[in-house]
Amino acid sequence: MVTLTIDGQRIQAEEGTTLLEAARDHNIYIPTLCVNEAVSPYGACRLCLVEVTKKERQRLVASCLYFVEEGLIVRTDSERIALIRGMIIELLLARCPKAGEVQELAKRLGVRESRFRVEDENNLCVLCAxxxxxxxxxxxxxxxxxxxxxxxxxxxxxxxxxxxxxxxxxxxxxxxxxxxxxxxxxxxxxxxxxxxxxxxxxxxxxxxxxxxxxxxxxxxxxxxxxxxxxxxxxxxxxxxx
Ligand code: SF4
Ligand code: FES
Structure with a gap:
C-alpha cells in the first residue's frame, strides 16, 4: 500500500492503482471520456489531467495512466486544471456539438459554449479509441x-x-x-x-x-x-x- 494526498485528503491505495482509480475509490470526481474498465487506458481525451507534486516539482499528468506513488501530492481541481479542461471540452464541443456525453461533461464543467469553429455539426466521434x-x-x-x-x-x-x-x-x-x-x-x-x-x-x-x-x-x-x-x-x- 502507498499513502498519497489527493485534494488535501490523505488516502491509501494499492500499488499499481492509477490516480483516477484511487480518486474514484474515494469519491473524488475527475472527468473522463476515454476510460472504460473493459479495456486498458489509452490517454486520448486528456480530460482526466491532474497536477502532481513530487520532490517539490509540479507537473500535469493524465490520471488514467499515472500510478499512485508514496508521498505524491495530487490536485484534481486547481485553477490551471479548470482552465485546461475548459479548453479541452470547448474543443470537443466544436468537434462533436451534438454528442450527448460531451454536452453532459461540458455542463458539469460549467462550459456553456465553444469559442472554436464547428467543422461538421453531425460528427459524433470524439476519437476516444x-x-x-x-x-x-x-x-x-x-x-x-x-x-x-x-x-x-x-x-x-x-x-x-x-x-x-x-x-x-x-x-x-x-x-x-x-x-x-x-x-x-x-x-x-x-x-x-x-x-x-x-x-x-x-x-x-x-x-x-x-x-x-x-x-x-x-x-x-x-x-x-x-x-x-x-x-x-x-x-x-x-x-x-
Ligand atoms: S467511434 Fe469514435 S467516439 Fe465512438 S468509440 Fe470509436 S473513437 Fe470513440
Ligand atoms: S480519461 Fe481520457 S485521457 Fe484519461
Missing part, C-alpha cells in the same frame, strides 16, 4: 483502427471497405460513448454504421422459432476460437433445451 481497443483487446480482432494524422484522424476499417476481420459482434457500438457507431438488426441483416462506412452481415435464423438471432460470422468465429461443435449454435438460446 474505445472502439478500437475493445475490438483488439476484448474481441481479439483488429477490425477497426484510428487512421490519418492531425485533423484528418478518424476511425476506419481497412481501406474504408468491408472488413474481413470484423465479426459483427457490435462491441464497438456498445462501448462507444457518443453513439458514433450504431448497430441495428433489420430482418436477416445486422447493420453496423461507423462514422465513415456501413457494414452489413447476415444473421443466422433459428430453424425452430424462425428468429434471426446472431451474426453468422460471429458464430463462426466463436466456434473456431473455442473449438466447439457448430451444432451448439444450431438453435437460438431460447429454443435450446
Amino acid at each position: 474505445l472502439c478500437t481497443r475493445v475490438c483488439q483487446e476484448v474481441v481479439g480482432q483488429s477490425a477497426i483502427s484510428l487512421v490519418n494524422p492531425g485533423t484528418d484522424r478518424e476511425v476506419a476499417i481497412p481501406f474504408y471497405d468491408n472488413s474481413d476481420a470484423c465479426i459483427a459482434c457490435g462491441s464497438c457500438a456498445y462501448i462507444c460513448p457518443t453513439e458514433a457507431i450504431k448497430l441495428e438488426d433489420v430482418g436477416d441483416t445486422r447493420i453496423i454504421t461507423m462514422p465513415n462506412c456501413r457494414l452489413e452481415f447476415k444473421l443466422k435464423q433459428c430453424p425452430k422459432c424462425g428468429t434471426y438471432w446472431a451474426p453468422e460470422k460471429q458464430l463462426e468465429y466463436m466456434i473456431k476460437k473455442a473449438n466447439i461443435s457448430p451444432k451448439v449454435f444450431d438453435l437460438c438460446p431460447d429454443c435450446r433445451e
Whole structure:
C-alpha cells in the first residue's frame, strides 16, 4: 500500500492503482471520456489531467495512466486544471456539438459554449479509441483502427471497405460513448454504421422459432476460437433445451 494526498485528503491505495482509480475509490470526481474498465487506458481525451507534486516539482499528468506513488501530492481541481479542461471540452464541443456525453461533461464543467469553429455539426466521434481497443483487446480482432494524422484522424476499417476481420459482434457500438457507431438488426441483416462506412452481415435464423438471432460470422468465429461443435449454435438460446 502507498499513502498519497489527493485534494488535501490523505488516502491509501494499492500499488499499481492509477490516480483516477484511487480518486474514484474515494469519491473524488475527475472527468473522463476515454476510460472504460473493459479495456486498458489509452490517454486520448486528456480530460482526466491532474497536477502532481513530487520532490517539490509540479507537473500535469493524465490520471488514467499515472500510478499512485508514496508521498505524491495530487490536485484534481486547481485553477490551471479548470482552465485546461475548459479548453479541452470547448474543443470537443466544436468537434462533436451534438454528442450527448460531451454536452453532459461540458455542463458539469460549467462550459456553456465553444469559442472554436464547428467543422461538421453531425460528427459524433470524439476519437476516444474505445472502439478500437475493445475490438483488439476484448474481441481479439483488429477490425477497426484510428487512421490519418492531425485533423484528418478518424476511425476506419481497412481501406474504408468491408472488413474481413470484423465479426459483427457490435462491441464497438456498445462501448462507444457518443453513439458514433450504431448497430441495428433489420430482418436477416445486422447493420453496423461507423462514422465513415456501413457494414452489413447476415444473421443466422433459428430453424425452430424462425428468429434471426446472431451474426453468422460471429458464430463462426466463436466456434473456431473455442473449438466447439457448430451444432451448439444450431438453435437460438431460447429454443435450446
Ligand atoms: S467511434 Fe465512438 S468509440 Fe470509436 S473513437 Fe469514435 S467516439 Fe470513440
Ligand atoms: S480519461 Fe484519461 S485521457 Fe481520457
